[in-house]
Amino acid sequence: MPQPVKGFKVDPKQLRIYGVVGSVVGIYLASILNSTLHTDMFSFLAALATIPAVVWGANAVRRVCAYGIGTGVPSIGMLALGMGVVAALFGLNISEQLGVGFLGVIIALIYSVIFGYVIGTIANKVIKFNIPIMEEGNFDLSGAGTMAILGWSFAISGSLSYNSIVTDVFNTGFLAIIFILGGLAILHPFNANLGPDEKQDRTLVNGIMVCGLAIVAVGLCSVLTLGLAPAMVTIVVGFAVWYYSYVWFFRLAKRDASAVVGTGLLPPSAL
Amino acid sequence: MNFDINTIVYMLEIIVGGLLVGIGVHFVPVGGAPAAMAQATGIGTGTVQLAAGSGLTGLLSAGLMMSVTHNLWPILATGAVGAMIMMDATMLTGTWIYAYAVGAPFASAKVTYDPVTGWSQPPYVAPGTVGQGIPTVCFVSGTIGAAMGGLGGAMIYYPLVLINHNPAQSAIFAIGIFMVDAVLASWNIQGTIEGFHDPKFKKWPGAFKACLISTVILAVVAVLITPITGGA
Numbered sequence: 247m248p249q250p251v252k253g254f255k256v257d258p259k260q261l262r263i264y265g266v267v268g269s270v271v272g273i274y275l276a277s278i279l280n281s282t283l284h285t286d287m288f289s290f291l292a293a294l295a296t297i298p299a300v301v302w303g304a305n306a307v308r309r310v311c312a313y314g315i316g317t318g319v320p321s322i323g324m325l326a327l328g329m330g331v332v333a334a335l336f337g338l339n340i341s342e343q344l345g346v347g348f349l350g351v352i353i354a355l356i357y358s359v360i361f362g363y364v365i366g367t368i369a370n371k372v373i374k375f376n377i378p379i380m381e382e383g384n385f386d387l388s389g390a391g392t393m394a395i396l397g398w399s400f401a402i403s404g405s406l407s408y409n410s411i412v413t414d415v416f417n418t419g420f421l422a423i424i425f426i427l428g429g430l431a432i433l434h435p436f437n438a439n440l441g442p443d444e445k446q447d448r449t450l451v452n453g454i455m456v457c458g459l460a461i462v463a464v465g466l467c468s469v470l471t472l473g474l475a476p477a478m479v480t481i482v483v484g485f486a487v488w489y490y491s492y493v494w495f496f497r498l499a500k501r502d503a504s505a506v507v508g509t510g511l512l513p514p515s516a517l
Numbered sequence: 518m519n520f521d522i523n524t525i526v527y528m529l530e531i532i533v534g535g536l537l538v539g540i541g542v543h544f545v546p547v548g549g550a551p552a553a554m555a556q557a558t559g560i561g562t563g564t565v566q567l568a569a570g571s572g573l574t575g576l577l578s579a580g581l582m583m584s585v586t587h588n589l590w591p592i593l594a595t596g597a598v599g600a601m602i603m604m605d606a607t608m609l610t611g612t613w614i615y616a617y618a619v620g621a622p623f624a625s626a627k628v629t630y631d632p633v634t635g636w637s638q639p640p641y642v643a644p645g646t647v648g649q650g651i652p653t654v655c656f657v658s659g660t661i662g663a664a665m666g667g668l669g670g671a672m673i674y675y676p677l678v679l680i681n682h683n684p685a686q687s688a689i690f691a692i693g694i695f696m697v698d699a700v701l702a703s704w705n706i707q708g709t710i711e712g713f714h715d716p717k718f719k720k721w722p723g724a725f726k727a728c729l730i731s732t733v734i735l736a737v738v739a740v741l742i743t744p745i746t747g748g749a
Contacts, residue, residue, distance in 0.1 A: 316707035328696030416686040
């Protein structure tokens with residue numbers, strides 16, 4: 247008896263708004279709660295805020311890569327994170343130099359989307375890709391990469407101040423983990439699901455799933471910087487996200503498969 | 518933040534580094550997925566992975582040298598040599614696999630005679646493929662490409678450390694710039710290239726322009742990031 251599965255279809259414009267609003271609000275909420283209550287317990291909110299960003303980025307990857315870019319899907323995920331690292335550092339630093347430390351996330355986001363748009367224009371005009379949505383796609387990717395890096399960096403450092411992010415995330419080398427995990431969360435969904443029967447909901451749910459795993463890893467990193475209690479909250483939340491989206495993804499995969507047969511290794515009730 | 522002649526020199530160094538990375542990618546024999554199945558010439562993985570690998574090794578070795586001296590030339594040389602060692606080790610072990618495990622003769626489908634050894638190529642290209650393995654010319658080309666990549670990485674890393682006095686942050690920032698330039702260059706060659714003898718190599722001015730524009734934007738930002746002291 248097949249159960250009906252919750253599927254969805256979202257317009258890219260709508261997803262962009264969700265991505266921007268979700269990640270910015272999440273990071274600022276975490277920042278406000280952490281600083282007013284003098285605790286690190288709410289750092290997991292910033293890790294959760296990367297989910298809309300990752301979904302936004304994964305959707306941009308599937309739109310751009312559906313045209314075929316010739317270099318493999320991973321290249322575009324690494325490009326997104328490369329732009330994101332630069333933008334995140336710049337936003338946090340320049341806002342504190344100008345004395346408006348609280349606007350760091352917004353400045354990083356604005357710089358990243360402008361830079362992404364320029365990269366997309368270069369790709370079309372100089373390298374002659376002629377992909378009509380290249381500018382838009384890189385705009386989205388760059389913004390998503392930046393917000394993912396900022397969110398996970400916050401989840402490790404527990405504060406938005408430039409100095410604490412540099413000490414806790416850059417000097418410890420955790421940014422390398424964030425870089426690869428963020429790249430995976432943004433590029434892997436389309437890389438794993440591409441093909442003629444690729445469906446938006448299945449790809450994006452896969453993105454949430456990888457994001458959940460990334461939150462668990464970020465939580466493990468934050469044991470060292472924030473202590474056990476806030477880290478455990480992040481790990482448990484990440485695990486919950488992973489489990490929920492894994493089950494959801496499994497159902498969607500079964501929905502799109504022509505047949506599901508067991509090999510005998512798993513009990514029939516697991517299928 | 519103070520803007521003086523040094524800032525402009527730093528920016529120029531970062532820009533030249535980015536351009537070296539962008540051009541260096543064109544020398545590396547990137548085969549992509551077909552090469553992994555021994556159906557195309559080159560190393561069987563994507564540009565970004567190769568560029569990241571050689572760039573990171575170059576950065577690590579340059580950083581090691583920078584902990585000893587702040588003289589520019591040994592740092593650049595160490596970065597280039599580190600990247601060359603990494604790329605050569607990759608190509609050498611790849612060669613063993615192609616030769617002893619896959620059993621494919623090394624041949625390039627893009628040229629009739631190997632420009633380095635002068636050996637004939639077409640008789641050894643299996644039907645239905647575009648060459649196999651890593652012929653001598655690709656190996657030489659890959660070594661040059663890795664040297665340029667490592668040199669570029671070190672050239673980005675060196676001014677960044679002088680600006681923000683933080684090796685870890687400079688390394689990550691350099692990787693960011695490195696990724697952007699490497700991906701733009703790999704888009705220019707559409708994912709695969711054999712080396713400097715490949716007809717696609719003539720497309721390098723496109724990557725040069727693209728990397729120039731993007732690195733200028735990144736360099737302006739890079740020199741603005743200075744350490745913040747005291748509570749902010």
